[in-house]
Amino acid sequence: MLELSDVCFSYADGFTLKNICLRIEKGSFVLLVGANGSGKTTLLKILAGLLPARSGFIRLNGRVVGSEELREYCCYVSHNPFDQIVGSTVEEDIAFGLENLGLSRNCIRNKVDRALRTFNLSEKSSANPLTLSGGTAQKLAVASMYVLEPEVFLLDEPTSMLDDFGVTELKEALRELNRIGKTILVSTHEPRVFLELATSVVHMIDGSVDFHGSVNEFLGRQFDDVEF
Ligand SMILES: Nc1ncnc2c1ncn2[C@@H]1O[C@H](COP(=O)(O)OP(=O)(O)OP(=O)(O)O)[C@@H](O)[C@H]1O
Numbered sequence: 001m002l003e004l005s006d007v008c009f010s011y012a013d014g015f016t017l018k019n020i021c022l023r024i025e026k027g028s029f030v031l032l033v034g035a036n037g038s039g040k041t042t043l044l045k046i047l048a049g050l051l052p053a054r055s056g057f058i059r060l061n062g063r064v065v066g067s068e069e070l071r072e073y074c075c076y077v078s079h080n081p082f083d084q085i086v087g088s089t090v091e092e093d094i095a096f097g098l099e100n101l102g103l104s105r106n107c108i109r110n111k112v113d114r115a116l117r118t119f120n121l122s123e124k125s126s127a128n129p130l131t132l133s134g135g136t137a138q139k140l141a142v143a144s145m146y147v148l149e150p151e152v153f154l155l156d157e158p159t160s161m162l163d164d165f166g167v168t169e170l171k172e173a174l175r176e177l178n179r180i181g182k183t184i185l186v187s188t189h190e191p192r193v194f195l196e197l198a199t200s201v202v203h204m205i206d207g208s209v210d211f212h213g214s215v216n217e218f219l220g221r222q223f224d225d226v227e228f
Pocket residue numbers: 011012013015034035036037038039040041042043
């Protein structure tokens with residue numbers, strides 16, 4: 001379980017996240033919605049340990065954690081999957097993070113094979129990642145994180161570059177991740193795409209959390225800045 005207590009953050013230009021309090025249950029699938037500039041990406045980056053909270057606490061399974069531990073347990077996937085590609089083939093890309101851990105060849109092979117199967121990427125294992133469709137590249141970005149065994153996946157506008165087929169592919173991958181118990185947060189301007197998978201919705205306004213409730217509660221309210 002991920003718990004934020006009074007988390008604050010400011011950029012040099014003045015935008016501020018204000019006293020964010022949130023409980024994200026283990027294994028939940030949370031949508032993060034709100035207008036452009038409301039702070040969704042900033043919040044995801046804090047949870048990923050990529051930006052430091054200025055004050056407040058973040059607890060993971062009851063224990064206060066800092067940026068370094070957050071980087072180990074939570075992974076951030078940018079809206080542009082091609083930004084995160086480092087390998088010249090799909091399997092090299094998935095193996096990259098594991099090679100930095102100094103694991104044996106055999107162990108790396110097994111983990112990469114499992115990731116290829118889990119994300120239905122086996123047929124593409126030798127493909128150049130730069131030739132993939134947006135949806136397949138987005139799955140690769142998630143698979144390359146998955147092998148590092150994070151508990152929490154933080155996806156930032158993952159459908160912004162995808163066509164309908166890509167969206168379907170990505171949703172199947174996220175459904176599987178969630179089924180095996182991973183916690184998933186998705187920042188999105190297209191909440192309806194993910195409603196069937198979501199367990200709750202967080203709405204942000206101007207750096208604050210304005211609402212956190214079930215999908216039904218979310219659907220029962222009108223948010224002027226959320227498109228349907
Ligand atoms: N690196 C930065 N330095 C200074 N200000 C920033 C930086 N990144 C974002 N901001 C500002 O912080 C505010 C929140 O940005 P953020 O990207 O978190 O919003 P968002 O909800 O993700 O928006 P969008 O829906 O457009 O992705 C914006 O006003 C933005 O201009």
